[in-house]
Every structure is written in C-alpha cells, then in structure tokens.
Amino acid sequence: MTDETKNAPQQDAETAAAAHENAETAQPAEPDPVELLKAENADLKDRYLRLAAEMDNLRRRTERDVKDAKTYSVAAFARDMLGVSDNLRRALDAIPAEARTGGDAGFVALVEGVEMTERSMLGALERHGVKKIEPTGQKFDPNFHQAMFEVPNPEIPANTVIQVVQDGYVIGDRVLRPAMVGVSKGGPKADAAPAPEQTA
Numbered sequence: 001m002t003d004e005t006k007n008a009p010q011q012d013a014e015t016a017a018a019a020h021e022n023a024e025t026a027q028p029a030e031p032d033p034v035e036l037l038k039a040e041n042a043d044l045k046d047r048y049l050r051l052a053a054e055m056d057n058l059r060r061r062t063e064r065d066v067k068d069a070k071t072y073s074v075a076a077f078a079r080d081m082l083g084v085s086d087n088l089r090r091a092l093d094a095i096p097a098e099a100r101t102g103g104d105a106g107f108v109a110l111v112e113g114v115e116m117t118e119r120s121m122l123g124a125l126e127r128h129g130v131k132k133i134e135p136t137g138q139k140f141d142p143n144f145h146q147a148m149f150e151v152p153n154p155e156i157p158a159n160t161v162i163q164v165v166q167d168g169y170v171i172g173d174r175v176l177r178p179a180m181v182g183v184s185k186g187g188p189k190a191d192a193a194p195a196p197e198q199t200a
Helices: 001-026 033-072 075-093 099-100 103-127
Strands: 129-134 146-154 161-166 168-171 174-177 179-185
Touching: 001 146, 075 103, 075 168, 075 174, 099 103, 103 129
Parallel strands: 146 179
Antiparallel strands: 129 168, 161 179, 168 174
C-alpha cells in the first residue's frame, strides 16, 4: 500500500470528525431553559396586566351604567309628570284673584289643595333628581332653552332670557325639558356669561 492509501482512512476519519463538529456548530444550540421560563413569565405577566386593566375598565363602565340607570330611569315618567304639574299650574293661574280672596271657604280650600298637590309633585320629582332651570337674566343657551320669541329692548344685552313661557327641567346633567323663553333683541352684545344656574 502506498502512503496515500494508508492515509486515506485516517483522512476520512478526520474529515468525518470535522464534518461532525461543523454539524454540531451549525445546528442551533439547545435553548436555555431559564431564558425560556423568563420569556414565558414576561408573556404571562403582560397578559395578566392587560386582563387586569380590562377588568378595571369593565368595572368602571358597569358602575357608570348602573349610576346612569338609577339617575335617568325615571326620565320618561318625570317628563309625563311635568305635564300634569303644568296643568295644575294653569288651573291655578286661571282662577281670578277676586275669586281666591272673596270665594267661599270650600273654594279657597280647593285652591289650596291644588297648590299643595303641585308643590308635593314638584318636591317628589326633585327628590328623584329633577331640578327646575331658572333662566331669567341668563344668556340664551340652546342646550337649556328654546327661544319662542324675541323682544326688542336696547337696554338689555342681546340674547338675554327676559321671559319664561314654560319652565324647563334637568335630570342629573341632562335636559329633561328645555325652558321655553323669550329673549332680548337689539341691545348691546352680551359678554360671555356662565352657564345657566339650575336651582330647585
């Protein structure tokens, strides 16, 4: 045998060993289990924080919905009762002053009973969050007022509420019924006035 043929098996073994070594380095190393656990822990922590934030948002939204339901659930009923209260007021306003003072005791008692009924109804509505809008003297605000007519008056700033035709009401922070008003026209420009006060 020649030296080349003697060395051939040895070269083949060295080539195979080198190829095996290259294959080991070419194959990806086994991932570190600690790093895998750290990555999984970070992923789970992120998911937990997102879920906790989502639950907190859901809790706040539910609380707001429950509060709104409590506050505004009587809105339709209250609107209907305002119509009844308006009719009581119209009945009282239709009674002449002479009849109130000079009428018999039964008639005066009837008038007082209607007045008490009106006050009682408005008091009950107020206990449920319905409040009267007092717009007289305020700057006209289309969110709270409905203009019915204009009154020329050069002494009062323009767009100032000077007469209330029908009272307006709010429930919570929502308008239940806008106040029907007359506004001034032709006066000096009004300065920016604060929002209308909502008093009982």
